[in-house]
Amino acid sequence: MPPAAAPQRDAAAAPAPAPAAAPPAALQRDAAALVFAFLEAEELLHASRVCRAWRAIVAGAECEPAWAALCAAHGYPLLPRRDGPARLQFKEAHMAVLRERRIKRRIERMRAQSTVNNLARDVSRLREGRAAEQLANRRARADAAAAARLAQARASMQSWQLGVVRSAQEQLLRAEPINSEWRLRNLQQSIKESDAHLRTLERSIRTREQELAAARRRLGAISSA
Incomplete structure (x- = not known):
């Protein structure tokens, strides 16, 4: 009986796996920079068709400066924050242009x-x-x-x-x-x-x-x- 209890004590003593840590803000900013560096504006409008992590990056707060920069690059007027995030403003303006x-x-x-x-x-x-x-x-x-x-x-x-x-x-x-x-x-x-x-x-x-x-x-x- 004692030999059988030893593995149970070892299993109980083993530390539980740590939960997956969320990516740091710097990594999210880098990902957002890569996203906007390698994709055209028309492709960004179809972000809902790809994976959830991609949607989280594109629609996240870290991408707001990038969306604002896109609005400025295309000549779209960027309204104050209360009129909606820059991503939606860019989407509406760009869809009208399209x-x-x-x-x-x-x-x-x-x-x-x-x-x-x-x-x-x-x-x-x-x-x-x-x-x-x-x-x-x-x-x-x-x-x-x-x-x-x-x-x-x-x-x-x-x-x-x-x-x-x-x-x-x-x-x-x-x-x-x-x-x-x-x-x-x-x-x-x-x-x-x-x-x-x-x-x-x-x-x-x-x-x-x-x-x-x-x-x-x-x-x-x-x-x-």
Whole structure:
């Protein structure tokens, strides 16, 4: 019986474990300094999503000077203490700034989208104009080729006096719709003007396409921000 009682006396004589001491104020100040040194203001607004010790540091009295410094750094007016701690004042002011920033970003995105839509319509309209001008250019060239054949046939008729050849050439002339040298000159002039217009359209299309690509990149950057 005495040997069994010895361990009980040893256990009773062993000192109880000391309770965990609270971190000193200096450590809390250092932690607060690290918190505000490594985190952005937007992240500080979501402090309730992390651990309890982190929330205690952020919402504690040791962080009030840091919150006041943040208010001063962002240009937020810091009201007297009776209007609430600096942390809540910073949160309210910063949330208002974030709302205004979101509204401005939404307006900027809408303007960028409108610019993209307008440029896309301009490019489409210019391409349609180019297609129509190319069609008119091809028709003018075909008419000019027909007029050139007609002029060549007239010259051939004047140089030949054989009746068979003259009869064949007269039938060819009656079949051709173009019957004047002025028509040929007008067609040649219209072809030159059409070529110049096509070159202008090509330059305009390239410019608009570059502007459209830049506007789309800007819209993508705004949307992903």
